[in-house]
Amino acid sequence: MREDGVYAAMVRRGMTRRTFLRFSAAMAAALSLPAAYGPRIAKALEAAPRVPVIWIRGQACGGNTEALLRAANPTAANLLLEVLSLDYHEELLAVAGADAASPLAGLASRYPNGYYAVLEGSFPTGAAGAYCLIGGRPAVDVAREVATGALLTLAVGSCAVDGGAPAAPGGITEAGGIGKVLTGGNFIALPGCPANPSNLAAVIVHQLVAKETMPTDLAHRPLAFYGNLIHNQCERRPHFEFGEFALEWGDQGAQRGWCLYKLGCKGPETMANCPDVRYGEKISWNVSSGVGCIGCHSPSFWGAMGPAYRRLPSPLPFLPNLTTDLVGGAMVAGIGGVAVAHGVGMTIRFKRYKAQDRRAKAKAAAEAASATETPPTAEPEAAAGTETAAAGTGER
């Protein structure tokens, strides 16, 4: 056991061995590992050092911090005071003024063994970064400085990952996520609105225990958390398969806990472990609470997953209230209408040609009769059937 380590800090704060083991088991679960890994994680954590964390917040609502403060297993206290050594976080700092900013000055000399950087919120680059300042400097510059020197950078929350709401269509601050801060790919993305603090803790525990970064997908999201569909883990899934859907908010189906698919749930489109880890001291997540998933763990979800209460976006982005049913239905009805109108036109035209033919034929017959006094030989029926063929011969 090391004196400056995670376990020592926990013991100092009066944590029992039992609680510590429970914490380790929770981490194993969050990492999608079998329960047998709990003791191994505990063993590794005993020897692990605490990590200094610098938490930089750009344009954001603070939801990720809120979620962090309501974390369970580990609780916020566990996480902030024992696993991490959260040296800088604007909302949670006790000090103010120049003292508050001191951890940001001379990061390299202050943390010779390195530190982790956590970025929350988006970073605006419009107006030379003036939309969001930290201690009078553009937030994007501060974040770049911190993230470049870090052992590992975590982009926590959708805003930090891809710009989130401030970067959604219509935004004016030219905000972006970690892509505006770091050029390389050495970071872990934990999108979500908010990201789940259990996942954040698990990333760090994994880093401490396994001494390597978690396997991620192409969008830098750890596969352990973002590798399965919400829909495949949802507690309402049996109602989905049984065709039992809530049709309106608060209707009979909703009261029975039926599936929220028809109310626009994006669970079938979203990769996340919300049904497993849940939020608010592990009490609930939105589908449990009776609102569909809005796909907040998906890339650029403000643009890509809207509208929140409809299954699909409008097929024409500039007319957002259209639905595919409306457009498609109109298209099918239109083609049907054209077919009917065309059919009527063709019938009229057919009759006109027939009448024309009859007149011409009568005329020809009259001429023939006057010329040779013999009746025409061709049967009208047969002639009608072969008129197509006849012409080509004549012309060829």
Added chain:
Amino acid sequence: MAAIPHHVDLNPPSEVTGESIGSMPIYVWEVPVRATHWLIVTSIVVLGATGLYIHAPYLVPSKPVDASSVMASVRFWHEIFAIVFSLSVAFRFYWGFVGNSFASWRQIIPHRREQFYWLGQMAKYYTFRRRHPVPYTGHNHLAGLAYTVVSIGLFAQVLTGLLLFGWIMQAGPIHLLFGWGSAVPGGIQTVRLLHNILTFLFLAFAIHHVYSAVLVDIEERNGVLSSMFSGYKNIKIGQTVEALGLVGEAPEETAREHEVDD
């Protein structure tokens, strides 16, 4: 064919001046063409009905039900017929290279000047500016153009379907090959939107397709409707654009086409 054959007008003036020439049944649609056609028709009907249910479940019980897994069954049949549909489309595509000249991609995809000329003539017919449809043994080139567009739609529907399947199945061979739905611009929602819109495209096409077939059948009396069952069309020998050598690669090929009429 060097020049567009303006000198040949396949527009019979009237039954008064035309001579009566007999027609005979010609074997046009081979078994694989007819089989894939009807398999595709069946699967489009089933896939359309089940797909629209999956899109917006229209059967919702008013009270809890026991053991009637509607959505599960609908999805099961959607997937079964998706396999039938994909294989039929794939086989018809293959047959476009090995089948007879009427099934060949050469007659379906307009790519030669003559073909565009006759395509324009057919468009004139549909817009009331030409009395008779251009007499074809196989597909007319306007229809060919429509099938080219619809075929792109068919492939897109198979691809988006596989992407959605690879998305739901987070493991396995389909996921390995088609697990990149999230890499499509706009994410998986774009894929679903396309899959949904294409459904309506097929419904619209079905209306047009049946209407035109009935129209041409009445107008030409060549039995195009029954030919999709029997394979035989009633053709006035020597009077079709194919027989006159007005389409196709070379006269030899035109000659070869006519060896199939037995």
